[in-house]
Amino acid sequence: MATLKEVKTKIAGVKKTKQITKAMNMVAASKLRGAQSKMESFRPYAGKFAEVLGSLAGSAAEDASPLLVSRDEVKKINVVLCTSDRGLCGGFNANLLDKAARLQKAKAAEGIEVSFTAFGKKGRDWCKKSNFPIVDAYIGVVGGTFDFSIATASGRKLIKAFEDGEFDEVHVIYSEFIGMARQIPVVRQLLPIPPLAKEPDFEEIEEIGKESHVEHICEPSADALMGELLPKNICIQIYSGLLETSTSEHAARMAAMDNASKACDDMIGNLTLAYNKARQAAITAELMDIVGGAEALKG
């Protein structure tokens, strides 16, 4: 049985912890709002961009850009891994890293070399610990304030490395923000650009008939435009991945801190009960002593 003083100190400690977790919850909540509004303001751009790209995809040549051509032999791939810089956000990073580990394992089994581009400290540290080669690491991006230029910078580097044959494929792992309570890690192929965007577009055109298919006049040529749009598309995907991860991180931290605050409440309740019990026991024991003493005097 713990002494009264010990229990009291413990209660004070848990209360302090609760204050911290509560504050972190509120900080995460306000950061989440910022990240979410940033994500929402980016959506129209990304949406319009996809629209333009889709309408152009029909008129440009199949191999307008080397970024579209998939390689026969895939030997080296790069994975852009988006994680957070800081912990205390539940299973958020663990889920992302688990996904990365599985991808790495699957590719390594096929004899493919996997290297990483890490966004976020957790991902970088994980790569270091597991001895996976890191091509680039960006710290202080996810969860903080960042703009499109960081995505452009890393996107350009990746495209150049892909063109130079340093990698045969580039994938990205990020956490998709589905809702407050749901963030799931996803893997997407960045390079070579998967031809998915084209096919449904074609079918649609055929279904609706030729009249609705808008043939754009392009300036400069469609192929030249495609050559400019495609690299940009990579940057857009990286940026949106970063935004999603950022938003997810704050949401995950909010949930984790909410749980922690609740756990603190439970603990305080239990400890208070123990404290009261111990106090009562002490009083009872004291009373017994007094009564015993009085009885002895009477006798």
Place this chain on the structure above:
Amino acid sequence: MAGNILLEVVTPDRAVVSEEVQIVVAPGLVGEFGVLPGHTPFLASLKPGVLRYKGSGGEERIFVSSGFAETLPNKVTVLVDAAERKVDIDVARAKAAMERAQKRLAGQAAEKETIDAARARAALERAFYRLRLAQS
């Protein structure tokens, strides 16, 4: 409305303009082009410059950096890295960028075209149009 075009200027951070206008003049890569209602579908690459349009509030000018414009008979969508109205332009920053770019260009040998030089020239172009619009 038949006589109007819907102009939308969108950057990664926000939608800068979204309104019904009568005419749009945009800085295309191969030359400036104007769009009136009923234009044929047209896709153009943009270079940094000043985009002009005439809406309900008279003629407006905004700075746009490089990007794309998709023109449809009743709609113009401009996708650019940055777009700023005259009042939003950070003059001090643009001036600093201009000086920096000039210094970098001056340090380069003329016959050696490097990526840095191209970048500096692009930065110079952006700063130039920003300042020109801000001071007009």
